[in-house]
Amino acid sequence: MDTQRTLLAVVLSIIVLVLYEQWMAPKPTHPAAAPTAVTQSATAKPAPAPTSATATAPSTSAAATLSGTVTSGLASPAELAAAPSVPFATQVYQGSVSLLGGDIVHLGLKHYPTSSSDKAPYPILTPESARLTLQQSGFRALDGQILQGRYRLLQDTGHTLIFQGEAGPLRIEKTLEFAPDSYLIHETVRVTNGGSSDWNGSYLDQILRNDRSESHWFMSIFTGAVLMHNGSFSEKSFSDLRSHPEDWSGSGWAGMTDHYFLEAILPEPKATGQIYARAEGPNSVAGVAVALPRLAPGQSTTIEQDLYLGPKEQKTLSSLGRGLEQTVDYGWFAIIAEPMHGVLSWFHSWTGNWGLAIVLLVLAVKILFFYPSAISYRSMANMRKLQPKLEQIKKQYGEDRQKMGAAMMELYRSEKVNPMAGCLPIVIQMPVFIALYWVLVESVSLRMAPFVLWIHDLAAPDPYYILPLLMGVSMFIQQRLNPAPMDPMQKKILSALPVIFAIFFSFFPAGLVLYWLTNNVVSIAQQYLITRHVMKEV
Structure with missing residues (x-):
């Protein structure tokens, strides 16, 4: 064997490897078209503040709600697109929060154009069928019933949005805090049982995305769910989720990723709950359901978590200390x-x-x-x-x-x-x-x-x-x-x-x-x- 033969073998091996990865890449599925509508801004008069009380410790029955499969029951993309919303803007974001669910329904990244020919902010979250990617949240009762809040804007300080709303017997105050130049959003949810009997369940937050895959000029690019469960990181393609849905109990986070961008739900590091990812109709979801303590009538509890919605910048992700930098895939080396x-x-x-x-x-x-x-x-x-x-x-x-x-x-x-x-x-x-x-x-x-x-x-x-x-x-x-x-x-x-x-x-x-x-x-x-x-x- 001489140098020429070695060089030839190496070069041909690279070509074969690249073509093999492209051939083995999951084939894209075609999501069902969903009607879209123009989001309207809306505000409302504040509702009376919920009664404050001390929450009891999580009960064993509350933890049991995390062992089963999370049931879909949240608003559809079409319903979210048609619902009124509240606009907001920071140095890096331009978006709006839907009053149905209190979640971010539109979100554009100001520093990242959509394409070379379209200078509009890249739509990292949107209900539009072609690019469908949404945040969805709600409450799951012990019997599996999904409760989604309907909100009204209480306060807008320019960097903080405070909403009040109701979901079944629950009264909710949700706060979204935006740092001026950060892609990390802090979410605080205060829940009060306004009913006449105990309420037991969990708070779920997830990313819904259509099963569009990405290729990058003969290169296979991973697109799908990313999960961190008890310190162990994993990636799940859309085809994997259809045949092997994931449903784990423990601590961690979940989200969706593509070539350059990441949408992740980040509960507090010590929070325990359910880390899950699965196919849902023509789409897929990845999320976290955090167990809530049993709430007697009038009692309250507070949930805090972060949302990372932005580019996969290695330095930024590493600085967050949650293992998010592992979503940047550098391959074998x-x-x-x-x-x-x-x-x-x-x-x-x-x-x-x-x-x-x-x-x-x-x-x-x-x-x-x-x-x-x-x-x-x-x-x-x-x-x-x-x-x-x-x-x-x-x-x-x-x-x-x-x-x-x-x-x-x-x-x-x-x-x-x-x-x-x-x-x-x-x-x-x-x-x-x-x-x-x-x-x-x-x-x-x-x-x-x-x-x-x-x-x-x-x-x-x-x-x-x-x-x-x-x-x-x-x-x-x-x-x-x-x-x-x-x-x-x-x-x-x-x-x-x-x-x-x-x-x-x-x-x-x-x-x-x-x-x-x-x-x-x-x-x-x-x-x-x-x-x-x-x-x-x-």
């Missing part, structure tokens, strides 16, 4: 990818341009592997130096491959050349390059990030195919510096690779192509200098 993302962000803080940050990161990786690469290129140069003698051996022994192989090994020994010396450095570097590949794929910072001139979105393919073409040219130049393969068929395959890769990478995000092109250019410079030096040696 996450242990390498995570620090590389930190370095990439550091370079961006210097340059203010994510494209330049990618270039600097590639340079840093090349410097790190300068010595192993030098060994590989020196081996290739030595093999190139022996090409004339290898050709003579091939002519001398013709079709007698056994004698030809023995003669070639004798030549390697006499010239003190190890044809395997170039293979190991390439294999050692592959985990780093694959990790960098996933850093660029998963980084939400590259979404809509411009580079230079015609590159306005590093997460989208080059619209004029200039970068893929340059990458193909760089591969061709790099091949000219390598020793030609002895096998004619292998030579034909290698000569076709620059064209194949140029076509293949024309569908990839510009940031990935820029990474590969930069790596090739630096490799060419290093290989050229080493080859030139070796060829001059006597």
